Amino acid sequence: MKTHYDVAIIGGGVTGMMTAHKLLQKGVGNVAVFEEKWMGSGQSNRNSGGIRAQFGSPETVRLMAASLKEWRKLTVELDYNILFHQAGYLFLVLNDENVSDYDSQRIVQNRNGINTRWLDNDEVAGLVPGIRRDIIAGGNYHALDGTAHHDAVLNALRFSVARQGGELHEHAPVTSLSFDGDGRGTIKTPLGSATADFVVCAAAAKSPGIAAMAGIDLPVTPYRRELLVTEPLRHFLGPMIVSLKFGLTAHQTLRGEVVGNTRVEEPESFDTKGSLSFLVQFAKDVTHLLPFMKYVKVVRHWAGTYDMTPDGSPVICPAPRIPNFIIAAGSSGHGFMMAPEVGKLVAEYITTGTVPEIMRPFSIDRFEQGELLKESSVTGKKLD
Ligand SMILES: Cc1cc2nc3c(=O)[nH]c(=O)nc-3n(C[C@H](O)[C@H](O)[C@H](O)COP(=O)(O)OP(=O)(O)OC[C@H]3O[C@@H](n4cnc5c(N)ncnc54)[C@H](O)[C@@H]3O)c2cc1C
Structure with missing residues (x-):
């Protein structure tokens, strides 16, 4: 483990590893993923591999349509047969x-x-x-619409991140996170501590605990x-x-x-x-x-x-008042299908400093402002 990273990613599921892959593709070389257990040990190796653009809200349809385009390129991009069908x-x-x-x-x-x-x-x-x-x-x-095999995708991402020089740290839970006045993050894990210019939270249902370390209230259950x-x-x-x-x-x-x-x-x-x-x-x-x-x-x-978020739509945004802390969580049962686009959007934000158009509706602010997206096409938990 190094003492400084350009980007430290918390959570080694499909979201975290895809974000690392997309950052490395954009030339951000000093990237590490920190995973509490082993890569893919969360939901990412337990899903049905479903990929669809059929959703109910225009914002989610646009996100998923963009992701579907990414899926169609991914086999070649990762140089691996991910059984996309x-x-x-x-x-x-x-x-x-x-x-x-x-x-x-x-x-x-x-x-x-x-x-x-x-x-x-x-x-x-x-x-x-x-x-x-x-x-x-x-x-x-x-x-x-279609499917891909989750294990193949996770393997492909592991290989791709390692091949491009990214670091994957397993059994490395992030136990502390803080930001200094310049917005630079410091993470602590049992392997040691490091500073990072950007920190990405991709810890799925454990994300509220990570966000809370930075003083952010993330409504994910x-x-x-x-x-x-x-x-x-x-x-x-x-x-x-x-x-x-x-x-x-x-x-x-x-x-x-x-x-x-x-x-x-x-x-x-x-x-x-x-x-x-x-x-x-x-x-x-x-x-x-x-x-x-x-x-x-x-x-x-x-x-x-x-x-799950209250409106069944993800949170993909820089945290309020901490622009160098990016949250990519709350995928509400659809994080596998959206991962290629989420990784791309987060990498774009980190490299340009601008929130991409497709990402804007998924800001955490919508909960405080009472402007929920209300996705009508969620198969899992019934929304209130
Ligand atoms: C039964 C089932 C079926 C599904 N079917 C589909 C489907 O067909 N299509 C679809 O798109 N989605 C589906 N999903 C949802 C999909 O699997 C998830 O949305 C997606 O895997 C989320 O990926 P992730 O990387 O954000 O989360 P995860 O894969 O859960 O990864 C988060 C990681 O963060 C790690 N972590 C937590 N705390 C810390 C910490 N402090 N430090 C470091 N690491 C930490 C965890 O160990 C975990 O590995 C399904 C899910 C389930 C359970």
Whole structure:
């Protein structure tokens, strides 16, 4: 560990490592990532790898559309097969849901360059054989959404950061953070202390504790989200399917397993044990949509911790009164898909001193000013 860095990044998940990668690409050479456990040990190695631009607020659609563009370049940029696969996302609309909500989302997406189409009941059944046609009105479909493999992405980032001369420190929790009058940061870890011109907080659900060390109140709370994998099946599912009604997502991997989750309402916690109530709820929700799934065996099941904000939208901004302290947290269940753009935006801010246009709406100030973004397309925790 050195005694000074241009940029010290707290948190070695996809957000922290992507930010390091993007900074190194821009020629900022003296960059280090400090991780409490091991790289990717947080949510970043527990997710479904879903990547979509279909969201409800124009601000988030613009962020995710930009990120989707970055994903399309990432395999070449990282020189690694990250198993990026554009099979689309299909938001199922049930007969008892309000179709106009989905029309509104589609209009926002179309206005922001995302070519989401309405599929009728026949078209949905064509894309999802086995779906219960009697309960489906149709769906919103965007063919360029997709998935990437989280482990491949994390490996690729490790290699890329190391290859470009960045430092990755594992078992190095940041235990203290302060800023002097010139805005220069000092971090302390069990490996030693260092100063840094810029400090980035990418510690997900643990970010409020880091922000508090700098006197910042960050409204991010932990929420358990579980995921399961079934035995491999013959390929039947092209796109990722989503039901906002149930908070359910499911897609089929290249090996044929179905990877899925669904919403279970529970209090905030850092609990990462799998629960029986999740398995029961997923079985209920998925067989309601796809009755044949009752014959399918679950082979693995785990949980991770979402870092939720009150409006389901991330915080990506310099901290109030500390421009050299950047917060990139509160991804509310969508941090994997947004990471390439978040890393790029943070690197752009650090190298230019200007907050990029796409990043502006995600300022922490919105909570104090009561101007929440209210994302309507969140599958995890129900927002108030
Ligand atoms: C079941 C599940 C399914 C999901 N599916 C999707 C999906 O399909 N698509 C999508 O986009 N997102 C999905 N997500 C969310 C996604 O995984 C996260 O938003 C994303 O991984 C966040 O990355 P991160 O780097 O910000 O956080 P993390 O990966 O959690 O990394 C934060 C890191 O900070 C470290 N840390 C904490 N405190 C300190 C400290 N004091 N010092 C140093 N390090 C510290 C932690 O150990 C951790 O490794 C899912 C999440 C779960 C749980």
